[in-house]
Amino acid sequence: GDSVTQMEGPVTLSEEAFLTINCTYTATGYPSLFWYVQYPGEGLQLLLKATKADDKGSNKGFEATYRKETTSFHLEKGSVQVSDSAVYFCALAKTSGSRLTFGEGTQLTVNP
Amino acid sequence: GAVVSQHPSRVICKSGTSVKIECRSLDFQATTMFWYRQFPKQSLMLMATSNEGSKATYEQGVEKDKFLINHASLTLSTLTVTSAHPEDSSFYICSARDPRGDTIYFGEGSWLTVV
Numbered sequence: 001g002d003s004v005t006q007m008e009g010p011v012t013l014s015e016e017a018f019l020t021i022n023c024t025y026t027a028t029g030y031p032s033l034f035w036y037v038q039y040p041g042e043g044l045q046l047l048l049k050a051t052k053a054d055d056k057g058s059n060k061g062f063e064a065t066y067r068k069e070t071t072s073f074h075l076e077k078g079s080v081q082v083s084d085s086a087v088y089f090c091a092l093a094k095t096s097g098s099r100l101t102f103g104e105g106t107q108l109t110v111n112p
Numbered sequence: 113g114a115v116v117s118q119h120p121s122r123v124i125c126k127s128g129t130s131v132k133i134e135c136r137s138l139d140f141q142a143t144t145m146f147w148y149r150q151f152p153k154q155s156l157m158l159m160a161t162s163n164e165g166s167k168a169t170y171e172q173g174v175e176k177d178k179f180l181i182n183h184a185s186l187t188l189s190t191l192t193v194t195s196a197h198p199e200d201s202s203f204y205i206c207s208a209r210d211p212r213g214d215t216i217y218f219g220e221g222s223w224l225t226v227v
Contacts, residue, residue: 036218043118043205044156044218089155093216099146100207100216102155 002027006090006103013080013110021075021106023064023090031092033057033066033073034100038087047075047088080110115139116208118219125196125226132192133222135206141186142208146216147179150203162189196226 007022025033032051036044048057053068062077073090090103117136125131135145143164148156160170160181168181178200180192189208193200205221 041221041223043221044207046215046217095214099158099161100156104155105153107153 002101004090004103006106010107015112016079019077019080023073025071025092034091035075036089082110085110116217116219118222122223130194135189135219137187137208140210144209145189146207147191148205198226201226
């Protein structure tokens with residue numbers, strides 16, 4: 001079945017550091033790919049998404065490119081802030097509105 | 113602002129009682145809603161898919177008689193944890209599909225503690 005694998009956390013960075021959180025997936029066909037962010041004690045918020053190969057999703061300085069050849073959707077940000085501290089989930093869906101399959105989540109802590 | 117709202121955000125109940133969690137889509141009519149459970153420091157586990165006007169589709173291993181899901185209207189789905197036990201304590205999150213843009217929005221989540 002479909003699955004999503006994220007790099008293990010937790011990840012701890014200093015403010016203004018470069019962030020990469022790796023995400024790879026296994027799925028048939030051409031799924032839509034997502035990154036969600038969860039702040040402490042809250043639900044999930046959609047951070048960005050890409051629906052076809054080579055698409056780049058971007059939001060709030062975060063970017064991820066849908067790489068079909070490597071089945072990856074790595075999340076990057078050039079300069080993290082303390083407010084970016086949260087858990088980040090990579091996810092896929094057969095289509096944009098169908099059920100989501102989540103990765104394990106990666107805890108990010110950014111220190112001042 | 114939030115487009116999917118859950119209530120209550122936190123609830124404590126006694127073992128053996130039932131508790132209901134509501135999930136509302138505020139800005140759109142959601143024909144499909146999803147219920148997830150999340151254990152501390154873990155990922156989300158899909159419990160069931162709720163379709164308006166029909167029975168929910170439960171994932172393997174989820175007891176449908178224990179976790180009752182009702183999707184009686186296009187803006188409301190409810191999850192009732194029946195005869196709750198301490199092991200049911202968890203964070204429950206719903207999501208709803210907005211058919212206009214085919215996007216899924218998540219609620220704020222509900223913390224359930226069974227004592």
